[in-house]
Amino acid sequence: xxxxxxxxxxxxxxxxxxxxxxxxxxxxxxxxxxxxxxxxxxxxxxxxxxxxxxxxxxxxxxxxxxxxxxxxxxxxxxxxxxxxxxxxxxxxxxxxxxxxxxxxxxxxxxxxxxx
Amino acid sequence: xxxxxxxxxxxxxxxxxxxxxxxxxxxxxxxxxxxxxxxxxxxxxxxxxxxxxxxxxxxxxxxxxxxxxxxxxxxxxxxxxxxxxxxxxxxxxxxxxxxxxxxxxxxxxxxxx
Numbered sequence: 526x527x528x529x530x531x532x533x534x535x536x537x538x539x540x541x542x543x544x545x546x547x548x549x550x551x552x553x554x555x556x557x558x559x560x561x562x563x564x565x566x567x568x569x570x571x572x573x574x575x576x577x578x579x580x581x582x583x584x585x586x587x588x589x590x591x592x593x594x595x596x597x598x599x600x601x602x603x604x605x606x607x608x609x610x611x612x613x614x615x616x617x618x619x620x621x622x623x624x625x626x627x628x629x630x631x632x633x634x635x636x637x638x639x640x
Numbered sequence: 641x642x643x644x645x646x647x648x649x650x651x652x653x654x655x656x657x658x659x660x661x662x663x664x665x666x667x668x669x670x671x672x673x674x675x676x677x678x679x680x681x682x683x684x685x686x687x688x689x690x691x692x693x694x695x696x697x698x699x700x701x702x703x704x705x706x707x708x709x710x711x712x713x714x715x716x717x718x719x720x721x722x723x724x725x726x727x728x729x730x731x732x733x734x735x736x737x738x739x740x741x742x743x744x745x746x747x748x749x750x751x752x753x
Contacts, residue, residue: 561744566746567746568643568644568646568731568744568745568746568747569683569731569733569744569747570744571742571743615683617683627673627675627685627688627696627699628675628685628742629685630675630682630683630684631682632681632682633682633683
């Protein structure tokens with residue numbers, strides 16, 4: 526069964542600092558991978574996705590993530606944090622052989638951005 | 641295009657009462673999914689509709705939960721009777737048949753007291 530771990534339930538960075546949110550997955554085959562963000566009182570918004578094309582994926586709002594098969598990782602980064610990035614971030618995987626079926630989500634990482 | 645709409649946004653009910661959550665997917669999206677996040681836990685899959693048919697309901701926790709999608713448009717998720725452990729945020733999502741990635745609604749926060 527697939528599983529997703531996100532190291533750090535809460536990450537704090539200073540405004541302008543690098544954002545690094547970690548995601549590791551467990552899957553018997555390379556999955557499709559996603560990062561979602563939830564801003565306060567809003568739904569889940571897709572940041573970016575990896576679907577077996579380029580391993581470095583660029584998303585919205587300056588975020589990007591790199592798929593590393595050898596490390597079974599899909600860490601999310603942003604060079605310079607902005608106050609508006611404060612939100613909860615979720616990594617998710619799906620089985621490419623059963624795409625359209627359900628996602629498995631990680632537990633989420635809450636990002637705080639300090640002035 | 642309108643997004644996925646869920647209502648109510650918040651619901652507070654007493655243990656033993658019934659609550660019905662509604663989800664309106666993006667028009668034309670055949671796939672509709674329900675997920676929930678109970679406090680402090682991961683977002684968990686509940687079920688998946690393709691049009692009006694239940695494709696996968698393996699995540700439904702027990703028979704107190706009933707989901708319907710009459711006519712393949714909007715969906716309802718009824719909890720009857722509600723228990724304290726049902727508190728959490730219930731998300732709905734929809735997608736085109738061959739789409740990568742869902743569009744999620746803003747969720748319904750259910751509190752059972």
